[in-house]
Amino acid sequence: MSARDNILAKLRAAPRSAPVEPDIAAHFEHFGPRWNEVEALRHWAAMMRSVKTDIVWCHAADWPQRLAEQVKARPVRSLLLAPQTAHGALAHAALEHNPLLTLKSFDRVVDEWKDELFNDTDAAFTAVRCGIAATGTLVLWPDADEPRTMSLVPPTHFALFDTRTLHADFHTAMTREAWPNGMPTNALLVSGPSKTADIQLTLAYGAHGPRDLVVLAVLPHHLTVAQLEDAA
Amino acid sequence: MSEQQTITLYPSRQFKDNARAALQDGELRTSLRTAMDYLMAKRLSAFPDGDELATLRTLGETIRQRCLAKLPELLEKLEAQLTVNGVQVHWAETTEQANEIIHDLIARRGGTLAVKGKSMVSEETELNHYLEARGVTAVESDMGEYIVQLAGEKPTHIIMPAIHKTKAHIAQLFHDKLPDTPYTEDVDSLIRIGRNALRDLYLKADVGLSGVNFAVAETGTLCLVENEGNGRMCTTVPDMHIAITGIEKVVEKLTDVVPLYSLLTRSAIGQPITTYFNMISSPRKTGEKDGPREVHLVLLDNGRSQAYADEQLRKTLQCIRCGACMNHCPVYTRIGGHAYGTTYPGPIGEIISPHMLGLENTKDLPTASSLCGACGEVCPVKIPIPEMLMRLREEEQRPAGEVVAHPLRGQGAAHTGKEALAWRTWRGLFGQPGAYKLFGWAATRLRGLTPPGQLGWTQNHVPLKPAAKTLHQLVRERDAARR
Ligand code: SF4
Numbered sequence: 110m111s112a113r114d115n116i117l118a119k120l121r122a123a124p125r126s127a128p129v130e131p132d133i134a135a136h137f138e139h140f141g142p143r144w145n146e147v148e149a150l151r152h153w154a155a156m157m158r159s160v161k162t163d164i165v166w167c168h169a170a171d172w173p174q175r176l177a178e179q180v181k182a183r184p185v186r187s188l189l190l191a192p193q194t195a196h197g198a199l200a201h202a203a204l205e206h207n208p209l210l211t212l213k214s215f216d217r218v219v220d221e222w223k224d225e226l227f228n229d230t231d232a233a234f235t236a237v238r239c240g241i242a243a244t245g246t247l248v249l250w251p252d253a254d255e256p257r258t259m260s261l262v263p264p265t266h267f268a269l270f271d272t273r274t275l276h277a278d279f280h281t282a283m284t285r286e287a288w289p290n291g292m293p294t295n296a297l298l299v300s301g302p303s304k305t306a307d308i309q310l311t312l313a314y315g316a317h318g319p320r321d322l323v324v325l326a327v328l329p330h331h332l333t334v335a336q337l338e339d340a341a
Numbered sequence: 342m343s344e345q346q347t348i349t350l351y352p353s354r355q356f357k358d359n360a361r362a363a364l365q366d367g368e369l370r371t372s373l374r375t376a377m378d379y380l381m382a383k384r385l386s387a388f389p390d391g392d393e394l395a396t397l398r399t400l401g402e403t404i405r406q407r408c409l410a411k412l413p414e415l416l417e418k419l420e421a422q423l424t425v426n427g428v429q430v431h432w433a434e435t436t437e438q439a440n441e442i443i444h445d446l447i448a449r450r451g452g453t454l455a456v457k458g459k460s461m462v463s464e465e466t467e468l469n470h471y472l473e474a475r476g477v478t479a480v481e482s483d484m485g486e487y488i489v490q491l492a493g494e495k496p497t498h499i500i501m502p503a504i505h506k507t508k509a510h511i512a513q514l515f516h517d518k519l520p521d522t523p524y525t526e527d528v529d530s531l532i533r534i535g536r537n538a539l540r541d542l543y544l545k546a547d548v549g550l551s552g553v554n555f556a557v558a559e560t561g562t563l564c565l566v567e568n569e570g571n572g573r574m575c576t577t578v579p580d581m582h583i584a585i586t587g588i589e590k591v592v593e594k595l596t597d598v599v600p601l602y603s604l605l606t607r608s609a610i611g612q613p614i615t616t617y618f619n620m621i622s623s624p625r626k627t628g629e630k631d632g633p634r635e636v637h638l639v640l641l642d643n644g645r646s647q648a649y650a651d652e653q654l655r656k657t658l659q660c661i662r663c664g665a666c667m668n669h670c671p672v673y674t675r676i677g678g679h680a681y682g683t684t685y686p687g688p689i690g691e692i693i694s695p696h697m698l699g700l701e702n703t704k705d706l707p708t709a710s711s712l713c714g715a716c717g718e719v720c721p722v723k724i725p726i727p728e729m730l731m732r733l734r735e736e737e738q739r740p741a742g743e744v745v746a747h748p749l750r751g752q753g754a755a756h757t758g759k760e761a762l763a764w765r766t767w768r769g770l771f772g773q774p775g776a777y778k779l780f781g782w783a784a785t786r787l788r789g790l791t792p793p794g795q796l797g798w799t800q801n802h803v804p805l806k807p808a809a810k811t812l813h814q815l816v817r818e819r820d821a822a823r824r
Contacts, residue, residue: 116416123655128403133596219578295577297573297619307483
C-alpha cells in the first residue's frame with residue numbers, strides 16, 4: 110500500500126460524527142462594517158497609512174500627472190510598467206519625458222533578465238484588482254501583462270487603485286467577485302510595504318519585498334480629495 | 342552488519358533539566374517576559390469587541406471541525422483539484438519519507454541551493470539537515486529563521502523564531518558570520534543586512550520551499566500568510582516550488598479561509614491583517630512570464646492520524662498555529678521554547694508532540710502545565726487544551742498492557758510502580774472512614790516528625806506539615822462554640 114492509501118485508510122477507520130455547518134456569511138453580515146462610500150475610503154486609507162503606505166488621492170484625469178510627480182520626488186531611476194495595457198500606456202506617456210528615468214517593460218520571461226530585475230530596477234507600476242476597506246488592503250491578480258514579481262522585487266511599488274472597486278471586507282470581496290468559481294495562478298492581498306518585527310519585536314519596513322508602497326487612489330467624479338481628508 | 346544506524350536524540354526527554362537551566366537564565370527570562378507581555382497586549386487590542394471575538398472563535402472552531410470531519414474526502418478533493426491545476430501532490434507517512442520526496446525532487450534537477458520560507462513542518466522533519474547531508478544547502482529566508490539558522494539554533498517560538506535573542510546578540514552574530522559586516526544594533530540596519538544577504542540567494546536558488554497555512558480543497562489553492570515578502574520570493578522566483586504541510590491543514594471552501602485568516606493574524610501578533618496573503622493555485626501557465634514552472638505539495642502525516650483516530654484528541658488538529666497559547670502560557674513565558682526540546686513548544690507542543698514522537702519521548706510534556714486554562718481561553722479555534730493535557734496524562738499513566746480502543750504510542754510511559762502504590766495507599770486511607778480517622782489522629786499527633794526535605798516538593802516549596810487539628814475537629818469545635 111502506498112503512503113497515500115495508508116494515510117487515507119487510517120483516517121477513514123476513525124469514528125466520525127456529522128459536522129455542524131458554520132454560517133460564515135451570517136457572521137460577516139452581522140459583524141461586518143456598515144460604512145457609506147466616504148467612510149469606507151477613509152477607513153481604508155487610515156489602515157493603509159498605519160502600515161506606512163503612501164496614499165495619493167487623484168481622479169481619472171490627473172492620475173498620470175500625480176504618478177509623474179511621485180516618481181520625480183523619489184530616488185527612482187528605473188521603472189517597470191506594462192505599456193500594452195491602457196493604464197500602462199497612460200503612465201508611459203506621462204513618464205517618458207523624465208530624462209532621469211529609464212522605463213522598462215516585462216517583455217520577456219523573468220528567467221532571461223532576473224539579474225536586471227533584482228539589481229537594476231528601482232520601481233514598478235501596476236494596477237490593482239480591488240480593495241478591502243476593513244483591513245486596508247489591495248488585491249492583486251497578477252497576469253501575463255503585470256507578472257507577480259512586479260509588485261515584489263523592485264523596492265518601490267506604485268499601485269493604481271480604482272476606488273470604486275473597494276469592498277467592505279475580505280468576505281464581501283471574495284463572494285461578490287465569485288472567487289471560488291476560479292482562482293488565478295496567484296492572487297494576493299497586499300496591506301502595506303513588506304515589514305518584519307523579528308528583531309526584538311521592533312518594526313522595520315522593507316524586509317524582502319518593497320520598502321515603499323505608493324497607492325494612486327483614483328476617486329469617482331463625485332468625490333473630492335477634501336472629503337477624504339480631515340480638515341484639521 | 343555494516344548497515345548505517347540512525348541515532349535519534351530526543352531532547353524532549355530532558356525537559357526537566359532544560360527547564361531548570363532556562364529558569365536560571367535571567368536575560369532569557371527578561372526577553373521572554375517582555376515579548377509575551379507585548380504580544381498579549383497586542384492580541385487584546387486586536388479584539389476590541391468581545392461579542393465579535395466570541396462568535397468568531399466559535400465560527401473558527403466549527404469550520405475546523407467540519408473540515409476535520411470530512412478530512413479524508415477533502416484530502417482527495419484537494420489532490421484532485423491541485424492536479425487539475427497542474428500542482429503535483431505527494432504523500433508522506435513519516436518525516437523520513439517527506440524528506441526523501443523533497444530531496445528527490447531537488448536532485449532530479451541537479452539542484453544544490455534551496456531558499457526556504459517559514460515552515461514549521463519542515464522543522465518537524467529536520468529537512469535542512471537531511472538536505473545538507475546530501476549536498477543541498479537550504480537557507481532560511483524568514484528574518485527570524487535566518488537569524489536562528491545562522492546561530493546554529495532552532496526556533497524558540499512558532500511565529501517569532503528569534504524571540505529569545507536581543508538586538509545585541511543579533512548584531513554580534515551578523516558581525517561574526519557575515520563577511521564585511523560592521524557591528525550595529527540599529528534594527529533597520531540589521532534588517533537591511535539580512536535583506537541584502539538573502540536577495541542574491543533568491544536569484545540563484547534552484548528551488549523554493551515553503552509551508553502552507555491553509556490548503557483549499559474547493560479551488561486547489563495554497564494560502565501563505567506573511568509580512569516580509571520572503572514567502573512570496575520563495576514561491577515566485579525559483580523555477581520549482583515545493584510546499585510541505587500537515588494533512589490537517591486542508592479546508593473545504595475558499596470562504597473558510599476568511600475567518601480563519603482573521604483569527605490567525607489577530608491572535609498571533611495582534612495585527613488586523615498581515616502584509617501579504619499569498620494564494621497559489623497553479624504553476625506558471627503558458628504565456629505567463631514568471632512564477633515557478635513546477636509546483637509540488639507534500640502532505641505529511643507524522644502521527645497526526647493517531648490524534649485523528651480519537652474524537653477527543655482529534656481537536657488537537659484544529660490548530661491554526663497562531664502561537665497565542667504559548668504567548669499566554671506561564672510555563673512557556675518562564676522557560677522559552679528550547680526547553681521543550683520539540684519543534685512545537687508551549688501548550689500546542691505539549692498536546693501535539695506526543696503524537697509525533699510518542700509519549701515515551703515526551704512524557705514530561707503533558708505535565709508541563711499548571712492547568713491554569715489560559716491557553717484554552719485564548720485559542721482562536723477553541724481547542725480545549727487543558728482537557729487534552731489531562732487526557733494525555735491519563736494515557737501516559739495507563740499501564741502499557743491495558744487494551745483500549747485507540748492506544749497511543751508510548752502508552753503508560755509515565756507509569757511507575759511507586760506512583761501507583763502512592764495512589765493505592767491514598768485511596769485506601771480516604772475511602773474508608775475508620776482508616777481516615779486513624780490517619781488524621783496519627784498525623785496531628787506526629788506532626789513534629791515530618792522531615793524538612795520532602796523529595797521534589799521542597800525544591801520549590803516550604804515543607805508540608807500537618808495542622809495541629811483535623812478539619813473535622815475544627816468544625817466540631819466551631820459548632821460547639823455556636824451552640
Ligand atoms: S492550539 Fe490554538 S492557540 Fe495554540 S497555536 Fe494552535 S490555534 Fe493557536
